[in-house]
Amino acid sequence: MTVRIGVITFPGSLDDRDAQRAIRVAGAEPVALWHGEHDLKGVDGLVLPGGFSYGDYLRAGAIAALAPIMAEVKDAAAQGMPILGICNGFQMLVEAHLLPGGLIRNAHQQFICRDQRLRVENTSTAWTSHFTEGQEIVIPLKNGDGGYIADDETRARIEGEGLVAFRYVGVNPNGSVDDIAGLTNERGNVVGLMPHPEHAVEPGFGPDTAVAMRSGVDGLSFFTSAVASLVGAAA
Template sequence: MRIGVVTFPGSLDDRDAQRAIRLAGAEPVALWHGDHDLHGVDALVLPGGFSYGDYLRCGAIASLSPIMTEVIDAANTGMPVLGICNGFQMLAEAHLLDGGLIRNEAGRFICRDQQLRVENTSTDWTGGFATGQEITIPLKNGEGAFIASADTLERLEGEGQVAFRYLGVNPNGSLNDIAGVTNARGNVVGLMPHPEHAVEAGFGPDTADAMRSGIDGLTFFTSVIERALVH
């Protein structure tokens, strides 16, 4: 399986996403924001960072990059797409996911290992989890508070489109403790925490077993590979 990772000006975690894909057993393919070519990939990752310096709104300019025409078309035809942090902001700005992300409630950048509860295991990126499973992956953002209108929020909750929820601490003031959402089809998922930073023992969050041993993030990438094999 070939999974593309799009690099934008200001991307920080594109290489980390490529490494996560490789560790999961797929082939990472580097894609450039200024191109109109997805190079035949089977899935896509929009990585974290500060695309275009976060000018205007986080992810707003990136959502209009040339390659996003292809990303939107691919997503709308069913290709799995994962947006991580800044990538989640791009997906919201591109209207591939409902809601939006605004400045953290505390008004400052937050960096911490974050507990999440998996709410939806029917997506392309979450099939390897159990419903209700509690996982820990790093979070680092300044504008990660999820917002939506009352009607949109009710629909997301009612139709099971909340993919992840913050546990223990709501780090940014997100409505309903929402950490990540999916589209109705389940192929597009966005979340603020960074699964690509919890894929290799010795470099992940601390666990009860050992320091830096957490690899809960790896399941995002193995899930999409396993889903592709089934289909």
């Protein structure tokens, strides 16, 4: 089975090609999709990539959440398709109400770029099955509007239903409540996070590790998890 995962490009997307590359490295076929169309081209999964869609006007991800193709994204999510939102893509998923809460300007009001430690909190999603619960990973982070917020009722539901997928470890880089770095929906097919796993899939290009500079590939497991879940579902 050839797994085909679409990557949607919006005006201002920056990391769509990186996401396509990560999909290819994980053994799947990337499919370029355009925000202004209503055609998912028969893909098996979707990635909403990072960037600054529509210049982050209004709120980051708010305009992109109303793009024509998002109607198909919502339908696909309801049908159980694996969907990953990375950084700006996470913001889109929240603005489209596919994930709870909201994202605001970083607490220190500055753009941040760093290799960030995360703890994996949920391994039952389509994008995290190749991790172990409690595993600490290092993923590049780069954002200006990454502060996760939610009201008390939503926070209680997120925690009670195990919807936190990742938490920041060591330092909370943007003031997110409860150190939340990423979420999943109840079904486990939709995952969003602020760090960029597509930037940690190949030796020589990822974060530094104790083994060697730029050798970190913790991000690859996001994409291999999705491929495995789709192959398993088709078997």
